[in-house]
């Protein structure tokens with residue numbers, strides 16, 4: 001195994017994440033939301049399975065935002081001028097983020113609401 005190549009790839013990938021934090025507002029919003037959800041989870045108290053689900057959902061949101069940002073850049077290179085397919089590619093990628101975000105909210109509510117309800121009443 002070529003460790004030098006492996007660590008280089010790791011360094012490029014880390015640069016990608018750092019670049020997304022610096023340049024993508026949506027990524028920063030999801031980062032903040034992820035921290036808020038983790039704090040809420042700590043305060044509420046979750047089972048092991050619920051923690052696993054929450055962590056997968058939060059990381060999944062980052063993954064899908066990174067892929068979306070990547071698609072945006074590739075489309076900008078491939079089609080700097082207006083093109084219907086370029087519009088569709090960007091809107092489809094953004095749609096994937098939206099569907100996933102809605103899914104995380106629904107699952108989050110399914111996990112948190114009964115617990116908060118139990119604490120209140």
Ligand SMILES: Nc1ncnc2c1ncn2[C@@H]1O[C@H](COP(=O)(O)OP(=O)(O)OP(=O)(O)O)[C@@H](O)[C@H]1O
Nearest residue numbers: 024072079080081082083084086087088090091094
């Ligand atoms: N080359 C293009 N051809 C056709 N429509 C485009 C093109 N580029 C962008 N669009 C349309 O404009 C919308 C916004 O594009 P833009 O590149 O500003 O992305 P964004 O979602 O605002 O992301 P960001 O602000 O992170 O760059 C796209 O979702 C798409 O509908």
